[in-house]
Amino acid sequence: MFEYHALSEAIAEVLRARRAGLAHAPERLAVPVPGGVLLCMPAADAGIAVVKTITVHPGNRERPVIQGEVTVIESATGRRLGVLDGPTTTARRTAAVSLLAARRLATDVSGPLLVIGAGVQAKAHAAAFWQGLGVRHIVMAGRNRARVEAAAAALAAEGIAVRTVVEAAAVVQATRQAALIVTATTSCEPVLDDVVRGDVFVSAVGSFTPEAAELPASLVARAALFVDDLAAAKVEAGDYLRAGVDWGTVTGLEDVLDGPPPRPSGRPVVFKTVGHALFDLAAARQAFAGSAAV
Structure with missing residues (x-):
């Protein structure tokens, strides 16, 4: 691997x-x-x-x-x-960025992990969290059953066990239970319901334009907010731009690399990555x- x-x-x-x-x-x-x-x-x-x-x-x-x-x-x-x-x-370095952020910011790194999406990024993130955090309870969710099952089969070939869900009620249940969530879709509208745990870590990786948002504004509004690159996020992070965030409350990843992990108590943590050279x-x-x- x-x-x-x-x-x-x-x-x-x-x-x-x-x-x-x-x-x-x-x-x-x-x-x-x-x-x-x-x-x-x-x-x-x-x-x-x-x-x-x-x-x-x-x-x-x-x-x-x-x-x-x-x-x-x-x-x-x-x-x-x-x-x-x-x-x-792109897939590997993005997953590694999310892994780095989770290592520094997540309260509970043991899982369960919910991955929303079934493409290259979704598979890379499942592999990265399996390897880098030791997560062994992974749920992969998507709307297309064939694609989700194909992604799970590809991960199984690498020795990574993934449970798949496609029904809306099952996805909501998985969202409520997850300690770690990755959204890796091309959707322009939210794909995650705001029913998450109070100590959840969310990495939103799919959208990279100011018009697109995978996360609901209500979740963004009550979470501690982090980004991979602050300058790029101010231009491209639709999840934050559409929620009207105060950029003075958003922290860049390079500012939390060293020292005690800055893990907020009792608040969801949202990490937004738009990518960087x-x-x-x-x-x-x-x-x-x-x-x-x-």
């Missing part, structure tokens, strides 16, 4: 490097294309540089929703070290360790 815990540590190190002024990444460039968006995301440190170019087409059925690649470059010389598959890199840089550092001065 892929080493999600190691990648989560690599992401923490890259965030610390940015805080020290040693790693850099501008806001990503988003260009509308028919049926989707083209994203370009560069980042660099003293060892390597990356440029991820991907397209996201939520309506795709015969082709993957995310397609593209990550070009990895030696910073000092411009030498091309190689190319990483864009969808695989620094996380691709961390994945490339892990993949090309030894190939450059990283």
Whole structure:
């Protein structure tokens, strides 16, 4: 199984490097294309540089929703070290970011874990929490029974046991019981009912535009709020933008990496990730360790 815990540590190190002024990444460039968006995301440190170019087409059925690649470059010389598959890199690094946030922010990391969605991100998050937190009670929910069962079968082939639910009442029951929740869908409207436990940790990873929100505004309003990157979230985190959050109450992940875990008592914790090129840089550092001065 892929080493999600190691990648989560690599992401923490890259965030610390940015805080020290040693790693850099501008806001990503988003260009509308028919049926989707083209994203370009560069980042660099003293060892390597990356440029991820991907397209996201939520309506795709015969082709993957995310397609593209990550070009990895030696910073000092411009030498091309190689190319990483864009969808695989995106899925793994996003799951590793959620894992890092859960390790720092979740009150109860033992589970149960509810994953809403049945795509690449959903499977990656189930694997990451299974490996990195030791969660053994995982429920996967979705509207399409065939897709959910296919995702569960793929995870079972890796030794990860997942229970599937599709009926609305069963999903609500799983939501009430879950200590950890991941929403990983392409929905523009909330997919999670606000019936969660008071100590729940929620990672919302599916939406990345200001118009889309997987979480209900009522949950966002009463939760302690965290993001993967504050500047990007202010532009792209529809879950927070549609809820009208006070950004002064939102904390970036790089500000909670060290010291005692800042776990709020008696309040849900919501972690919103919209993605950032620094996380691709961390994945490339892990993949090309030894190939450059990283």
